[in-house]
Amino acid sequence: MPRRAWFTFFTPILGLFLGLLSHTANAVLTIEISEYTASARPIAVVPFGWPQPDKPPQDIAWIISSDLTRSGMFKPLADADLVSRPTESAQINFRDWRLIGADHIVIGKLQPDGPGKYIVQFQLFDVFSGEQLLGFSFPAKTDELRGVAHHISDLIFEELTGLRGAFNTRIAYITSGKNNRNEHKLVVADADGYNPKVVLQSDQPLMSPSWSPDGNRLAYVSFEGGRPSIWIQEVVSGQRRKVASHKGINGAPSWSPDARRLAMTLSKDGDPEIYVLDVQTGALTRLTNNAGIDTEAVWAPDGQSLVFTSDRSGRPQIYRVAMNGGPAQRVTFEGDYNARASFSPDGKKLAMVNGDGGKYRIAVKNLENDLTRVLTDGTLDESPSFAPNGAMIIYASKYGQRDVLAAVSVDGSVRQRLVLQEGDVREPAWSPLGP
Amino acid sequence: MNQIVKLLLIGVFAVSLAGCGDDATRGSGDGGEVVEGAGGAGAAGGGAATAGAGGAGRFSGDALDNPDSPLSVRVIYFEFDSDEVLPEYRPTLNAHAEYLARNPSASVVIEGHADERGTREYNVALGERRGQAVRRLVLFQGASFDQVEVVSYGEERPVSVGHDEGSWKLNRRAELKYKGH
Numbered sequence: 001m002p003r004r005a006w007f008t009f010f011t012p013i014l015g016l017f018l019g020l021l022s023h024t025a026n027a028v029l030t031i032e033i034s035e036y037t038a039s040a041r042p043i044a045v046v047p048f049g050w051p052q053p054d055k056p057p058q059d060i061a062w063i064i065s066s067d068l069t070r071s072g073m074f075k076p077l078a079d080a081d082l083v084s085r086p087t088e089s090a091q092i093n094f095r096d097w098r099l100i101g102a103d104h105i106v107i108g109k110l111q112p113d114g115p116g117k118y119i120v121q122f123q124l125f126d127v128f129s130g131e132q133l134l135g136f137s138f139p140a141k142t143d144e145l146r147g148v149a150h151h152i153s154d155l156i157f158e159e160l161t162g163l164r165g166a167f168n169t170r171i172a173y174i175t176s177g178k179n180n181r182n183e184h185k186l187v188v189a190d191a192d193g194y195n196p197k198v199v200l201q202s203d204q205p206l207m208s209p210s211w212s213p214d215g216n217r218l219a220y221v222s223f224e225g226g227r228p229s230i231w232i233q234e235v236v237s238g239q240r241r242k243v244a245s246h247k248g249i250n251g252a253p254s255w256s257p258d259a260r261r262l263a264m265t266l267s268k269d270g271d272p273e274i275y276v277l278d279v280q281t282g283a284l285t286r287l288t289n290n291a292g293i294d295t296e297a298v299w300a301p302d303g304q305s306l307v308f309t310s311d312r313s314g315r316p317q318i319y320r321v322a323m324n325g326g327p328a329q330r331v332t333f334e335g336d337y338n339a340r341a342s343f344s345p346d347g348k349k350l351a352m353v354n355g356d357g358g359k360y361r362i363a364v365k366n367l368e369n370d371l372t373r374v375l376t377d378g379t380l381d382e383s384p385s386f387a388p389n390g391a392m393i394i395y396a397s398k399y400g401q402r403d404v405l406a407a408v409s410v411d412g413s414v415r416q417r418l419v420l421q422e423g424d425v426r427e428p429a430w431s432p433l434g435p
Numbered sequence: 436m437n438q439i440v441k442l443l444l445i446g447v448f449a450v451s452l453a454g455c456g457d458d459a460t461r462g463s464g465d466g467g468e469v470v471e472g473a474g475g476a477g478a479a480g481g482g483a484a485t486a487g488a489g490g491a492g493r494f495s496g497d498a499l500d501n502p503d504s505p506l507s508v509r510v511i512y513f514e515f516d517s518d519e520v521l522p523e524y525r526p527t528l529n530a531h532a533e534y535l536a537r538n539p540s541a542s543v544v545i546e547g548h549a550d551e552r553g554t555r556e557y558n559v560a561l562g563e564r565r566g567q568a569v570r571r572l573v574l575f576q577g578a579s580f581d582q583v584e585v586v587s588y589g590e591e592r593p594v595s596v597g598h599d600e601g602s603w604k605l606n607r608r609a610e611l612k613y614k615g616h
Contacts (some may be wrong), residue, residue, distance in 0.1 A: 087539055156607075179515050181596070205591035207555060209502040226544070227586055249563055249587060265556060274599040293560040316557055327479065340554040360552060380555055380598060400597060 021256035029193030029405065029418040029425065040075040041160070043068060043103040047079075048122075048348075049087030049109040058145040060120060060152070064106060066192065067167040067242075068152035071106055071391070072078065072414025074160075077102055080325045089123060089132065104133075106156060110225050116142050122152050123157060123213045133159055147195060148216060166389040170431040172199075172209040172218055173405065178423040186220060188235060191387075191430070193418060199228040199238060209429045212255050219243075230264055232279070243277060254298045254306075261283050263287070263297040263306055274308050274321070294319075296340045300301070301347040307331060318352060334372045340383065344390045351384035362395050364410060375412045383426065388433045394418075396426040477610060499541075499616050505530035510554055511569065513607040515550070518564035520572055528569065531611060532576030539579065545569050546610040547587040550603035562587035569609045 045065040050056040068074035071358060083096045087109050097105055108122035117139065124134040134155055140148045140403045147168060154165030171190045171192065177183030189196040199207060204223035210295035211218060212232075219232050228250045233240035244250045262277045274287040274297045288294040290312050297308035307320045310328070316339045319328040332338035337355025344351070347367075354363035354372070359379045365372040376395065383396040397406040399417060403424035407416040418425070498504050511524040520528065535541055547566030549558035566585035595602035595611055 093454070205588060207589075207591060223588065248585070249559055251559050265560070267560075267563055272563065287465065293557065293564070295560050296556045309554070316553070337553065337558050355553065358552075380551060401596075402600065427600075 010046075012026075029196070029420055040073055041104070042077060042102050043074050043156075043160075044082060044097060044100075044127075046082060046085055046087070046105065046107045048107075048120075050112060057118070057142050058110075058149065060108060060110055060122075060145065060149045061106070061193075063149035064156070067155065067165075069149060070167075070192065070416060071157060072409055072416075073157075083418045084419075089125070091107045091132075091430040092125065092317045094125075094130045094399070102127050104156075104160065106152075108152075113139060118142070118145065120145070120148050120152070124156055139202060146190065150190070150192070153361055163391060164262060164432075166387045166391065166433065169433060170215070171385075171394060171405075172211065172425045172429045172431070173425050174206050174209065175420060176403075176424045176426075183423075186218070188218075199233065199235060200240075207427065208252055209427060210253050210255055211429055211431050213257055213432055216430045219255060221251050221253065230262070243282075249295075252296050256299050257301055257303040263299060265295040265297070273395040274306070276323075285325075287321060288328065290328075290367060298313070298342060300343055301345060307341045307350065308341070309341070316355075318350065331367075334363070334365075336433070340365075340384055342386055342393075343385050344386050344410070345388055346390055349390075351386060351395075353382050353384070362393060362408065364393070373412070375408045375410075376406070378406075381406070383428060385428055385430045387430050394428045394430050487592045497616075499613055504536055508607050509611040509613075512604060513565055513609070514551075515562070515603070515607065518561070518568045520568050525572070528572045529576050532578045533572040535573065535578035535582050536576070539582070542582045542584070542614050543573075544612045544614070545573075545583060545585050545588075546592075546612060547585060548592060548606055548608045548610070549590045550606040551593065551598070552603065555591070559587050559589035560592075562589045565607075565609045569611075 003113050012297050027371050045061045047061045051229055052374040055116045056294050059236045065076040068076055073240060082101060083100055084093065086092045086107050092105060092107065092390050097188050105127055106122060106126050108120065111119045113119045118141055119137060119268065121137045122130055125132050136155065138148045150168035155164035157163065157167070170188055172186065172188050172190055174421045175185045175187055182218045183202065184202050185198045186198050186200040186209060187196050200232060202222060202224050206224070207221040209218050209220045217232055217234055221228050223233055227245065229242050229245035230250045230253050231240050231242050243250045243262065244264055244266065246266050246268035249265055249272050251265040253262050253264045260279055262279055264275055264277060265272050266275050271291060272295050273289065276285045276287055290310065292308045292310055292312040294308055298305050303323065303344060305320055305322050307318050309316050310319045313330065316337050318328055318332040318338050320331050321328040331350070332352065334357040335354045339353050341350045341352040350365045350367060352363055352365065353360050354374055361374050361381050362376040362384045363374045375393070381395055384393050385395070392407050395405045397404055399419065404420065405418040405425055405428045407418065408414065456559030499506050501507065505527050508527045508562065511527065523597045535543065545566040548566070563585060566587055568584050570583050574580065591604065593602065593606045595605040
């Protein structure tokens with residue numbers, strides 16, 4: 001279905017969906033799938049068994065099914081199409097599932113194991129051969145059940161696609177209040193939008209969250225006190241410290257892959273330049289020296305070089321510089337505006353904001369063959385961030401008058417929109433694979 | 436919302452755009468940060484609590500408080516992707532420079548702002564260029580270095596939130612914020 005038609009179709013349903021979620025729990029971002037790949041694979045995820053008359057503490061099958069749907073690579077069967085509800089392998093009639101067109105079937109059980117504790121069992125079968133492909137059992141406390149469900153999604157995804165799953169990860173993002181534009185929050189949520197936690201709230205702007213490589217810390221820019229400063233904050237404890245508050249700009253923090261250094265933009269010496277801060281010693285090294293704007297540095301995954309935005313040629317373009325400085329090489333030439341690059345985890349691709357004819361969209365440049373492809377069709381798309389498995393890119397976009405997040409697969413075939421229930425959301429940063 | 440309230444709000448908005456004292460957003464707002472751990476532990480760490488100093492040298496009859504003075508114009512606007520100060524703002528900036536030269540204890544923060552097009556950190560850099568362009572003019576006309584500071588907010592503090600030129604032209608701006616006024 002063409003995208004525009006889909007948006008029109010989905011709009012009336014959106015209100016209903018948001019209404020439902022406000023009852024179900026603490027989902028702040030709701031995720032809508034707008035496109036599947038043509039090759040999305042049919043899979044049956046049967047509701048997990050639960051031995052008690054009350055509702056189970058989590059609907060594990062629904063979480064798995066939602067994860068697989070979000071990947072765009074699977075098409076879970078609708079509940080009404082489930083021909084039976086097996087919870088054990090002996091109850092599966094593979095012939096029935098073959099007839100309904102499922103390639104694979106997931107069954108499982110959730111069982112109480114003492115107060116607030118559970119055992120989650122699941123099995124994955126190939127419907128055609130009847131062969132069991134996976135079977136695991138996990139103990140979990142109540143607040144770990146969603147994480148276990150995401151982990152099961154990862155296992156299924158990896159088994160069936162050969163790619164690493166990224167369902168058990170988080171995103172950080174910045175929100176502004178609906179009625180109070182001076183209410184700024186830095187939020188960390190599960191990658192499916194659940195469990196949002198406000199890790200910092202301020203009445204001054206917050207910007208540019210950047211995950212440490214181990215996912216335990218965030219660097220960001222805060223304007224508290226009326227001037228910008230760069231902070232590092234422990235995600236779990238909330239402990240934080242200020243690492244840069246020079247005269248002028250303190251911006252665009254980016255962790256080195258070894259977590260020892262932070263690249264940043266400072267204008268203390270006259271104009272915006274890239275510096276590298278040794279996080280332990282506080283030693284500061286200047287990397288660029290140019291009369292134009294140099295900003296938005298990010299490290300290549302091998303730590304040997306960085307790319308950054310510079311307008312030294314007149315308009316913003318992406319340049320690359322060695323870790324120890326030296327001359328910078330221009331990387332982008334397509335379009336009149338290329339800025340805020342982000343490396344794919346394998347270092348082979350760069351996502352960036354590409355401006356052309358007054359429209360700002362997310363483009364990906366393949367560094368191996370130099371081909372650039374524009375992946376989005378908004379007019380004000382920005383802040384691209386790769387999923388840690390490299391399959392998707394999350395970015396900031398507009399939907400009507402609202403600031404929303406969106407995600408697109410690297411080949412452009414799968415699209416999602418993530419809408420905050422109230423207010424605006426921007427600057428998504430996808431976490432590394434969890435510990 | 437009834438029409439009268441709406442009109443009142445539009446009126447207030449217009450006044451603040453004209454640059455007459457929207458200092459309420461500064462000073463009182465600073466330092467209200469709340470930090471929390473994502474892991475569920477309680478608040479830790481501290482938001483810096485800097486109270487705005489009351490401002491020395493404030494007295495009745497200050498030219499800054501005179502609505503008919505050219506000093507009452509505290510916002511100037513820029514063309515797209517440009518840090519050039521348009522000629523129409525020269526008399527205004529000359530008046531500010533003269534005021535600063537005559538009042539050595541006065542100091543001003545020039546806030547640089549950008550519209551939402553383009554990336555956020557690049558817009559911080561662009562906002563700083565605008566602030567610096569204003570600062571250079573004011574210094575050239577006689578203000579001293581330590582009286583004029585530039586802080587760029589990029590696109591983070593729009594005065595108008597629409598996604599069209601009508602809003603963008605109001606957001607591409609530099610604002611002069613005097614301490615204590």
